[in-house]
Amino acid sequence: MRVSIALFTADLRLHDNPALHAALMDAERVVPLFVADTGIRRAGFAVPNRAAFLADSLADLDASLRARGGRLVVRTGDVVEETCRVAAETGAEVVHIAAGVSRYAVRREDRLRTELGNDGRRLRLHDASVTAVPPGALTPGGKDHFAVFTPYFRRWENFSVRDVLPAPGAVPVPQVRSAGIPRAESLTPTGPGSDQGPVSPGLPAGGESEARRRLRAWLAGPLAEYEDRGDDLAADATSRLSPYLHFGCLSATELLHRARAHGGPGARAFVRQLAWRDFHHQVLAARPDAAHRDYRPRNDRWRGDGEEIRAWKEGRTGYPVVDAAMRQLRYEGWMPNRARLLAASFLTKTLYVDWRVGARHFLDLLVDGDLVNNQLNWQWAAGTGTDTRPGRVLNPLVQARRFDPRGEYVRRWLPELGGLGAEVHRLSGLPEAARAELDYPPPIVDLTEATARFRRARGLD
Known part of the structure; x- marks a missing residue:
């Protein structure tokens, strides 16, 4: 046998x-x-x-x-x-x-x-188990990986992806000793100094059954609107499938085939995000050091202000959209991609703190956190990765007006600002007496000064 x-x-x-x-x-x-x-x-x-x-x-x-x-x-x-x-x-x-x-x-x-x-x-x-297109399957002439997404995506779109395999009808297992199915507490470190805090209260349930339920719901309606609403923070219109992809409860190949079969602008925008995931895998496969070292060094002399870093982690920077993102992360162990970009840009470019500090904090909390997407997305935001515009700075006020114009996302995660309307993004314009009544801190940094500091440090002026 x-x-x-x-x-x-x-x-x-x-x-x-x-x-x-x-x-x-x-x-x-x-x-x-x-x-x-x-x-x-x-x-x-x-x-x-x-x-x-x-x-x-x-x-x-x-x-x-x-x-x-x-x-x-x-x-x-x-x-x-x-x-x-x-x-x-x-x-x-x-x-x-x-x-x-x-x-x-x-x-x-x-x-x-x-x-x-x-x-x-x-x-x-x-x-082809973790990604739709295997790392290394696509390479530019004379190189071992693509360093820019757009040319990679052009090739990726035309790659012949393998067919989806059915679930087995039977799985005969020989006699062999087995421990019981582990509980969560047995999967984390124990002993002195190992306390990592509690599980996030809003953490989603894991498992393939839940993944497939969510996939059916995503394909049945929200996918069609993804192109228009994917970055709308208040709409919460992303798939939320990333934890299931990270643990392999859902196949990237199957998700790609089913999204393409669905068709339409929303599906095409979503497929592009799957391509970004594969892109990052092929970068890290070729450059394993990028998990910890700058993919494209900028000779940064990062700042290390402990109070500012603590304020960022706790969602007390005085910039509501950034703070809302960080509080969602702590409560759910997850946040949408737009919120991740805002939080990462603020830490690395506005506060000018080493991207590894933020990446480690995200890995401590994100249920979908892994070295591939987490680290390379952080490098993209910091301008040390594959971004073709490494000097761009995401202004949190401008971003808030664009992606949370009515302040609904902010008020959802910052209850102390729940009595405000759209002016939640214009706290600096409120009368001093009105600001004093809010249990909310003033900005920890001036955006104009911070941007100028970043540009000087990168030699962009």
């Missing part, structure tokens, strides 16, 4: 899962394996919001497997060691895994390949 292993990492789903599909084609029995990676915990990436979402996703995955006659096999420890141990216990000849792009994932794959090979077993990577 041939046995193979489907090692789940960033692909916690049954629908359109190339690694699981190939494992089932390879053998009569398959071990659907998840290893609660202690290395991730030590590296500081196992934060409460993502741990809670992961626990939901694993429970849902186990339930779906049981409905097909199988179950999720869970181990805890070093992924390579535990996978090799399961392979030895079951006699599995091949381990299937979705290919990653981070340095951590690539090193894990290299170790797996070596250790399995030492036992006469094989590792098989599946490139």
Whole structure:
């Protein structure tokens, strides 16, 4: 009886899962394996919001497997060691895994390949599991990746994306020892100094079942209006599917096919966002150091004002749209892309603080936080990444009037300003007596002076 292993990492789903599909084609029995990676915990990436979402996703995955006659096999420890141990216990000849792009994932794959090979077993990577277009599939002449999005997108649009794979009807699993499905608290670091705060109160439920429910709702109506309303902060008109893509509860390939089948301007705008996700993956695959180092160094001498950084994190900068974004992040563990750009631009260009400070804070809270999109979006906002206009500064007042003209988004997240109307974006114009009655701080920085400081520092004047 041939046995193979489907090692789940960033692909916690049954629908359109190339690694699981190939494992089932390879053998009569398959071990659907998840290893609660202690290395991730030590590296500081196992934060409460993502741990809670992961626990939901694993429970849902186990339930779906049981409905097909199988179950999720869970181990805890070093992924390579535990996978090799399961392979030895079951006699599995091949381990299937979705290919990653981070340095951590690539090193894990290299170790797996070596250790399995030492036992006469094989590792098989599946490139089109996490993205729609595999990193490295598209390259410009003489280079290993695209550094600018627009030419990448032109090629990406014409790439022949693989077909969507069906969910298996049955998953026969051999006898093998398994731990129970982990709870959220067991997936985060323990011991002195490990308190990372509570789970965000508005965190969404994880899992493939919830992902597919949200996908059906998105395709049934809101997608059609995405082009016009995607940046409308008050409308909350984005898909909110990013956490499910991050954990692989939803396939980027399936989402691309279904959006294209839907058609229309909204779908085209949404597809473009999927392309941005693939673009970032191919950048980091080629330049792993970009997770921590400037992709395009600007010789910045970043400021480190602790009080200003604290005000930014707590949503007390005195600029309502920025503060609303930061409070939404803390409450939901999520924020729309426009809010992320505003918050990031304010920290890196208005306060002139190192983008890594903001990226770490986002990773501490974002349920969809990962090294690929989080770090490269922060570099884009800071002007050290792939932005072709690195000197642009997003004025929070102008942005607020454009994307929250009636102040609804701000009032939703800043209850202390709930009695104001559209003038919530013009607090500086209120009489001093009226301002004094608000439980809201004055601006921590003057925008004109801050922009001038940034331009001097970057040598733009």
